[in-house]
Amino acid sequence: MIKINLLPHREAKRKERINAFYAMLLMALIMGAVVVLAVGGFIASKISMQNERNDFIKAENTRLDGEIKKIATLKQEIEALKARQQAVEDLQSDRNQPVYLMDELVKQTPEGIYLKSFKQTGQRVALNGYAQSNERVSELLRNLSNNSAWLERPDLIEIRSTGVGQGRSAKKVFDFTVNVGIKRPKENEQVGPGSPVKNNVQAGAPSPAKS
Incomplete structure (x- = not known):
């Protein structure tokens, strides 16, 4: 006995292919979002680390500038003391x-x-x-x-x-x-x-x- 399928099988297959396409598209979107979030998080972490390094360098530069100013002040004080010592020695020798x-x-x-x-x-x-x-x-x-x-x-x-x-x-x-x-x-x-x-x-x- 010959069986004849009168159902619209072509439309059903086309619908299955569309559903599979949308499913693959959704999976691709999800994977892309995950990749973007992962890369963004990695880049943000690197930027944060670099900012911390920059802040540390700025703080150290500020500290070194202060020490340089102290050294310059000490040099001036040393020169003033030398001048006073020389003046005392000159007075002693001139006496x-x-x-x-x-x-x-x-x-x-x-x-x-x-x-x-x-x-x-x-x-x-x-x-x-x-x-x-x-x-x-x-x-x-x-x-x-x-x-x-x-x-x-x-x-x-x-x-x-x-x-x-x-x-x-x-x-x-x-x-x-x-x-x-x-x-x-x-x-x-x-x-x-x-x-x-x-x-x-x-x-x-x-x-x-x-x-």
């Missing part, structure tokens, strides 16, 4: 300068020179006096330049011929002005054996300048 100056003038002033006055301005001293000849002044300059432990860089400011005395006692001399620098002794010169400071202190006050 006995008049004694050393007088002693050196006695030692380095040759015969034939009479010192009238001297004036100290800072580390320079202006010497004024009479000399029997130009050669005497040249000798004084050589002594101050080469033989003195406390005086240096003498400069002849002025020299002129003049007369002193009256009548038979009148003499022709040379009035001169010399500018010379005073050395500040180094620490080893102040405390070392045989140093100018020690020898001068032991020798006592100097005698008047030679005439």
Whole structure:
């Protein structure tokens, strides 16, 4: 006996294919959403970690800037302390300068020179006096330049011929002005054996300048 299917089987198969397509589309959408959420979460986690690192770097930079400012302040304080220490050392070394100056003038002033006055301005001293000849002044300059432990860089400011005395006692001399620098002794010169400071202190006050 022949059986004939009169049902619309083609429409049924088409409907099944449509339902399967929609099911696959739904599954693809669900999988895509899961992938997007997973990738988004991973990227968000990485961004959060990088932001934390950036915040840490910013905090460390701020801390280092503060330390750098402290170091700069400490350097300024150290320089100020060094300047104060140098000022104290200069005052200490300058305290006995008049004694050393007088002693050196006695030692380095040759015969034939009479010192009238001297004036100290800072580390320079202006010497004024009479000399029997130009050669005497040249000798004084050589002594101050080469033989003195406390005086240096003498400069002849002025020299002129003049007369002193009256009548038979009148003499022709040379009035001169010399500018010379005073050395500040180094620490080893102040405390070392045989140093100018020690020898001068032991020798006592100097005698008047030679005439």
